[in-house]
Amino acid sequence: MAPSVAIAITRHSSAVNMRALLEWFKENARPLPWRISKVTPWESLLAEVILQQTRMETGLPYWERIRAAYPTPADLAKDSEENLLRLWQGCGYYARARNLYKLAHTLDGAELPTTYESLLELPGIGPYTAAAVASMAFGEPVACADGNVRRVISRLRGEHLTDSEILREATTLLDHQQPGDWNQAMMELGSLVCTPRNPSCEQCPVSPECLAFHTGNPEQWPLRRSTKQTHIHATALVVSGEDGILLKARDGRVLGGLWGVPYAEGDADTQTLLRGRTAEKIGKVRHDFTHKRLEITVYSSPPEDDDILLNPDSVPLATLDRKVLALHKGHQGEQS
Ligand code: SF4
Structure with a gap:
């Protein structure tokens, strides 16, 4: 010393x-x-x-x-x-x-x-x-x-x-x-x-x-700046069929301009997200942003008539959505 x-x-x-x-x-x-x-x-x-x-x-x-x-x-x-x-x-x-x-x-x-x-x-x-x-x-x-x-x-x-x-x-x-x-x-x-x-x-x-x-x-030195992370429970819905996955353009400051699966935070929005769907819970994904930690429960569902399915490789996806889709792919592999 x-x-x-x-x-x-x-x-x-x-x-x-x-x-x-x-x-x-x-x-x-x-x-x-x-x-x-x-x-x-x-x-x-x-x-x-x-x-x-x-x-x-x-x-x-x-x-x-x-x-x-x-x-x-x-x-x-x-x-x-x-x-x-x-x-x-x-x-x-x-x-x-x-x-x-x-x-x-x-x-x-x-x-x-x-x-x-x-x-x-x-x-x-x-x-x-x-x-x-x-x-x-x-x-x-x-x-x-x-x-x-x-x-x-x-x-x-x-x-x-x-x-x-x-x-x-x-x-x-x-x-x-x-x-x-x-x-x-x-x-x-x-x-x-x-x-x-x-x-x-x-x-x-x-x-x-x-x-x-x-x-x-x-x-x-320097004194640490506190970076408090909020923990949030969220839900993602993977609607998949032969033509691809149901994807929507995201908005907002963080992920705006990217595409992702239907997603909700909080109980009320989750109920709206899943309403009328035959959805199966397939697992959880965790994702960290600087100030928030998401624990995302992922559901899988077959498509409905008016769902427009896309090839996920054809649009820019956030890492969060790629994690969700990787979980879904692994789940499908286990089922086949
Ligand atoms: S500048 Fe950093 S690495 Fe260099 S002597 Fe000071 S504390 Fe050590």
Whole structure:
């Protein structure tokens, strides 16, 4: 454990000492596609939008697929939102895809704007994404503050900081000559070394300037934000026949634009959902969103005359519905 000499560490470490971070980044950065060969600003934006809320291993194939399908925003604007959502299936947080589609239409054939302020005006682009693209694609000296940066800075300073204080600190530390590399280095440090649990302080290039390291208990920062999950009981109905499955277009902020099986939350809506149907209970599926955990009881039912059945591969489905359909398929396999 490091000696408790925090008192001897100055409040603001110098930018010169922090240069060690850029050296570390050059030697240790993961060989991500955009670090190996040059990518366009549009491809850079696609990567930021996808990877901000999706893990790297999961998100990279989506990035490859979507940039190949839509090499420019104009290519995306020419296609349908449904086709984009189909490519996005399984990546989660579908509002990102819908906003990307709006963004492509907003550009109306033009290139991406080149400054932080103008990027920020585009649909679905928040301060983090605008800063990432402006600094990495256009070299504008603007700091990124994602969860990794928040953790690194909280620990460097050894105190709980508000979001605006984190951004101010990140801006103070930013290397104006290499803002893109600097931002990536801060985030890479948070991903690889300054991890939420068991940070590898002994391998950290900025440990001499880190107050948390010198306290011997870096994990106490940043303070955890509470993410209370509501538990909800829901019902899904799989109506299947020779022509496919009964699927409906979903609406709402989370799953709008995707398709799914008939679904209800709460007793009254469940009764309405099943009314008049010969339905068999076939099992349960659990699905987590950030703030809610769904426990879904799944029923199976034969189609009625006016049910329109579709091939589930022909429409974009949410992960939740794919889980429900996988359960149904397994059940059918057991019956045959
Ligand atoms: S010394 Fe440890 S706590 Fe401080 S920034 Fe490095 S990894 Fe994080």
